[in-house]
Amino acid sequence: MPTPAQLADIGRELQFYPSLTERPTVLTTEQVTNFNRVGYIKGIPIFDETEIGEHRQYFDALLANVIAAGGSSYSIISAHMKYGKVYDLLTHPKIVACVKDIIGEDVIGWGAHYFCKMPHDPKNVGWHQDAGYWPLTPSKTVTVWLAIDDATVENGAMRFIAGSHHLGHLTPRHSEPDENSVLGQVVENAEQLGESVDVELKAGEISIHTDLLLHGSNANPSPKRRCGLTLRYCTSDVQASFRWDQEGVVVSGKDKSGHWGNPPRPAVD
Template identity: 50%
Template sequence: MVKVDDIVTPTFEQLAELPREVGFVPASNPSPKFLRPEQIEQYNDQGYVMPFYGLDEAESKELRAFFDGVLAAFIELGRDSYSISTAHLRFARIWDLVKHPNIVGPVCDLLGENVVAWGSHFFCKMPHDGKQVAWHQDSTYWPLSPTKTVTVWLAIDDADPENANMRFIPRSHLHGLIDYGKSEDDRDVLNMVVENPEQYGGDPVDVSLKAGQFSMHSDQLLHGSEGNDSDRRRCGLTIRYAAADVKTWYGWDQKGVLVRGSDPDGNWLNAPRPTH
């Protein structure tokens, strides 16, 4: 059994010392099974593609009820609505979800036939919570190489501009690792921020999704979200998928669960299904 809370999160100084290959790795797939060729082209050109239908109405309702119970339990333990991470190693329900064929199929069209799910994090903005996620690249924070992770953002609640949906900066994934500064804003969930993000791409794009739909974006793409000032909750589950040839440090191989194909180099633990 993986002890999730014992897995180390490296500092920025430690990450800087790693021999990481950082840069967008384009998808190359002449015979996609789920995506259209123009969707793969959009992912390569814009850094994202959406929307997709992952869960039907009954599945969405069941997942929302499951999350409501988990959130209540975490809050009772004194945690907040942003703290439910590595959920696929904590809950059998999420371990199963990261293998859902409606999600894994499109992901594999981008990453290839050998794919692991290594991250799963509920990002829940409660009504009027005021917290915002500053503009950032995911790969800034991860001890992985090469930077070949696709993030699925699966909507648990409907997400739109009113309740602070996520936003993308198109084409910002083509600039490598972008310089960032320390955030001094108490509202920021993250402690780092990229200033003037539009200089790295186009105008921000709203990631408006209905519950059960999902988007996919590159680990190099700038994204963020405003504070939720509405009366509605906005919850999504991020699932991080990587090609199995991606290497890790600081014990992050323990997070990986094989969802398609094989791991010929043994880079990932392929953690077993949780018992609860």
């Protein structure tokens, strides 16, 4: 991950770019309008119980292998570059169709990261904006959060600050060790900047949020695991530094500039 100083050097353009879609094909016009207003959509059904159950079994085996090799439930990153079944989710037509309805026809899928809170996990994710971490410009990325397990308030579901994407980039502070924050940074007094919304999802549902929306999640004191797969998408005119372009897959339309690496599906799986 680039340092804050390195990110400052590349002169990123961080502002909200509203969806210009007038005739969505999968989402409703109301959902697109609401995305522009509050910065997110939640509760979109993608997979039925059988379909998500099959992926949950796959993830269970993957997680066991990663932990046996010394990793953790948070360390499965750039997963579409390593595992064919995750590549298949990043490029899945039902998910990509939702993304196209927000950011347009030419779409790059560039990231896949499991966020898995184990039962009784004390770690939280402090309030943050995704765009602040990424060497991408302009900030035209959306995150799809696919629920592998049911996500509830009790097991640490994500939370959004509605409308906070209109505030531009907010400078975070470093979190203290005793705050147990996974990402190491936190935006102060976030809950004073808008309504806090719990993003409860059934397994197989997705939420979508813009890269400047403040979000985070509490710890998981419950006996139930909470796993989600974040899938990141941007418009093809976005430029990436620090070789992040090499992980970008053309999932719809064209990469007219030829900037993105468009790697093939991994042979694993």
